[in-house]
Amino acid sequence: xxxxxxxxxxxxxxxxxxxxxxxxxxxxxxxxxxxxxxxxxxxxxxxxxxxxxxxxxxxxxxxxxxxxxxxxxxxxxxxxxxxxxxxxxxxxxxxxxxxxxxxxxxxxxxxxxxxxxxxxxxxxxxxxxxxxxxxxxxxxxxxxxxxxxxxxxxxxxxxxxxxxxxxxxxxxxxxxxxxxxxxxxxxxxxxxxxxxxxxxxxxxxxxxxxxxxxxxxxxxxxxxxxxxxxxxxxxxxxxxxxxxxxxxxxxxxxxxxxxxxxxxxxxxxxxxxxxxxxxxxxxxxxxxxxxxxxxxxxxxxxxxxxxxxxxxxxxxxxxxxxxxxxxxxxxxxxxxxxxxxxxxxxxxxxxxxxxxxxxxxxxxxxxxxxxxxxxxxxxxxxxxxxxxxxxxxxxxxxxxxxxxxxxxxxxxxxxxxxxxxxxxxxxxxxxxxxxxxxxxxxxxxxxxxxxxxxxxxxxxxxxxxxxxxxxxxxxxxxxxxxxxxxxxxxxxxxxxxxxxxxxxxxxxxxxxxxxxxxxxxxxxxxxxxxxxxxxxxxxxxxxxxxxxxxxxxxxxxxxxxxxxxxxxxxxxxxxxxxxxxxxxxxxxxxxxxxxxxxxxxxxxxxxxxxxxxxxxxxxxxxxxxxxxxxxxxxxxxxxxxxxxxxxxxxxxxxxxxxxxxxx
Amino acid sequence: xxxxxxxxxxxxxxxxxxxxxxxxxxxxxxxxxxxxxxxxxxxxxxxxxxxxxxxxxxxxxxxxxxxxxxxxxxxxxxxxxxxxxxxxxxxxxxxxxxxxxxxxxxxxxxxxxxxxxxxxxxxxxxxxxxxxxxxxxxxxxxxxx
Numbered sequence: 001x002x003x004x005x006x007x008x009x010x011x012x013x014x015x016x017x018x019x020x021x022x023x024x025x026x027x028x029x030x031x032x033x034x035x036x037x038x039x040x041x042x043x044x045x046x047x048x049x050x051x052x053x054x055x056x057x058x059x060x061x062x063x064x065x066x067x068x069x070x071x072x073x074x075x076x077x078x079x080x081x082x083x084x085x086x087x088x089x090x091x092x093x094x095x096x097x098x099x100x101x102x103x104x105x106x107x108x109x110x111x112x113x114x115x116x117x118x119x120x121x122x123x124x125x126x127x128x129x130x131x132x133x134x135x136x137x138x139x140x141x142x143x144x145x146x147x148x149x150x151x152x153x154x155x156x157x158x159x160x161x162x163x164x165x166x167x168x169x170x171x172x173x174x175x176x177x178x179x180x181x182x183x184x185x186x187x188x189x190x191x192x193x194x195x196x197x198x199x200x201x202x203x204x205x206x207x208x209x210x211x212x213x214x215x216x217x218x219x220x221x222x223x224x225x226x227x228x229x230x231x232x233x234x235x236x237x238x239x240x241x242x243x244x245x246x247x248x249x250x251x252x253x254x255x256x257x258x259x260x261x262x263x264x265x266x267x268x269x270x271x272x273x274x275x276x277x278x279x280x281x282x283x284x285x286x287x288x289x290x291x292x293x294x295x296x297x298x299x300x301x302x303x304x305x306x307x308x309x310x311x312x313x314x315x316x317x318x319x320x321x322x323x324x325x326x327x328x329x330x331x332x333x334x335x336x337x338x339x340x341x342x343x344x345x346x347x348x349x350x351x352x353x354x355x356x357x358x359x360x361x362x363x364x365x366x367x368x369x370x371x372x373x374x375x376x377x378x379x380x381x382x383x384x385x386x387x388x389x390x391x392x393x394x395x396x397x398x399x400x401x402x403x404x405x406x407x408x409x410x411x412x413x414x415x416x417x418x419x420x421x422x423x424x425x426x427x428x429x430x431x432x433x434x435x436x437x438x439x440x441x442x443x444x445x446x447x448x449x450x451x452x453x454x455x456x457x458x459x460x461x462x463x464x465x466x467x468x469x470x471x472x473x474x475x476x477x478x479x480x481x482x483x484x485x486x487x488x489x490x491x492x493x494x495x496x497x498x499x500x501x502x503x504x505x506x507x508x509x510x511x512x513x514x515x516x517x518x519x520x521x522x523x524x525x526x527x528x529x530x531x532x533x534x535x536x537x538x539x540x541x542x543x544x545x546x547x548x549x550x551x552x553x554x555x556x557x558x559x560x561x562x563x564x565x566x567x568x569x570x571x572x573x574x575x576x577x578x579x580x581x582x583x584x585x586x587x588x589x590x591x592x593x594x595x596x597x598x599x600x601x602x603x604x605x606x607x608x609x610x611x612x613x614x615x616x617x618x619x620x621x622x623x624x625x626x627x628x629x630x631x632x633x634x635x636x637x638x639x640x641x642x643x644x645x646x647x648x649x650x651x652x653x654x655x656x657x658x659x660x661x662x663x
Numbered sequence: 664x665x666x667x668x669x670x671x672x673x674x675x676x677x678x679x680x681x682x683x684x685x686x687x688x689x690x691x692x693x694x695x696x697x698x699x700x701x702x703x704x705x706x707x708x709x710x711x712x713x714x715x716x717x718x719x720x721x722x723x724x725x726x727x728x729x730x731x732x733x734x735x736x737x738x739x740x741x742x743x744x745x746x747x748x749x750x751x752x753x754x755x756x757x758x759x760x761x762x763x764x765x766x767x768x769x770x771x772x773x774x775x776x777x778x779x780x781x782x783x784x785x786x787x788x789x790x791x792x793x794x795x796x797x798x799x800x801x802x803x804x805x806x807x808x
Contacts, residue, residue: 236762343677343680346679355687358687358691359691362691366695369695373705383707384707384708384709385705385706385708386705386706386708386727387704387705388703388705388706390698390701390702390704391698391699391701391704391705392698394694394697394698394701394704395694395695395698398694399694524742524760524761524762526741526742584766584769585768585772586765587765602762604762604763605739605762605768613741613742615762
């Protein structure tokens, strides 16, 4: 039988061959410095992207056609699975997600290599070679040990279906966003290595790839938040982040990438931190691939891992080659990467950025330490230990608070040097806001030191950012524009700067949400029909059970009336569903969300007499996390929506810098 | 962290930056060290027979124990669940008032004896009292194909 799936493997083989040819030509072009060779190499890589895409379409076709002769289709879908989740099964299993990774990689590479600005044309050769090598690794995995097109001997009448936990709207976008983030960093990574290999160590490598970096960072940020939202609404333990190894895997590259986004600004304005920037993007990319490795290897168990298969063992040598190769290239170019300027003063924007960087990288290493400590410790001492959330929280609460303060303080400090007196004038208003909030909280009986610190620093940073917008708008205000228009005009004039501030505002709102966790209340009880339980200021009254049946699942639902001060405020309907294809029971959480608090209810079991084991949480201020994420996304859109940012140079007295404006 | 990398402006860095950098580095290392030492940050992760051999746990620090659940040992009474775990060499009864993962009940309903749990809590020499139970179930998908 000729089916769409028959084209999968040939397409992959073709992609592999084109990638070999493209990579070789790019290397040849880079070594011989002949642009036409590089260009034909790039064209071969475009063909590789085309055929990888064809392989993915073929797998998608097989999924949608329920072609259960393919092992992959039989394992991850079933006839009763909705079209949307059948589509999502493309990245729901190991082989498919690697194929999806490779499609993104080759497509991004094709776009980046064929749309190179003239200023960076000479970087294309080595960049193409680096991207080609990465693509070859993944294509070789797909052609060999992780073949998504493996056939089954006997075709089953129906498939196993997708894990019910993964059947959530978040699953349709969370993995693609994370992958787009991970893979997106390969473009600045490749151009950074190329800059090192060609010796063109000005900042063209990161200005040319800035949009890729921003897009990758934005996708990763939104992907991580959506992952948290998925955990919150699906897993039923009342939280959104568990410091699970795979969550950590996506968080580590995010931390180093965030450091990178900030530190390139210093290289751009002050020609400093050149080694640091190259190392940061290298670390980011290696950590992104390490994240993919953690999820694929099965060495750590978590909801995300696909324990079947041993594809993971191929990743370690690949990671080692990239990391050591990258650091080796950096080492050979240390002289050329020397800073063109020095620190002038401890109190300067440069110092603030440096501290920001040190803290972000320390945070990334903390997560790395906690994630791999059990493995290292067992290998060295034979004693198995685990590292839990208290470790991460103990480090991240103080680090996060310092970073939050720096978010407000940094933009107030001027480049090169600043008189302490000038800074204290700017800090007065935010500090007053912080002090008022702290006093108010203590006066109203809040005793959690962490929460008081967090809320008052949120006030500090919020006020500092608001003041920055006001300062920006003042010019237009003087010209007679009303405040909203004045601020909008200032923002439109420098979208990168003010977009960044909007992202910072989002961060402030998210921290408000995190700090709310200090006041979390959790109760569990076994309720018979008619009984009630108290949780925080709410009372849950168990009114009864309803049952229903859909083609996919049997639903059992508890009706819980929510009362507050004796008044009914809502009806919550948590469910326990049995998914027939997997014969798996799953709890569906019911949440009443308000900006003040979330009432989060889950039924963990029903007894035959209708008694329900109810677990309820009051999660104060969680709403602000999602609101902050939306504000962050708006800030990212503001930055990315602008035209290609014109490089600007900070006002600086030295002649060399003032003429360093590129066309 | 690589020394070369952490001092971007080499040659002629002023002493106050070196001192400031050293203070920050010491503070960060101290923070991580302090965090590692806090109760609950790290926990011993033992096999059933290792815990049985060690005997009762002491102090506030919880330990983790893993083993396979004997399917016929599972009893539930309201919020409390009791079951026995084994690693083939020793058995330990576990009691918990926490909700067990859905996958646990699904696997138990099928009578699977391949359900591995990781329980976190304390052991009095007879019974392990768990405040958290994670279940790792066999890949049913793989088993069927």
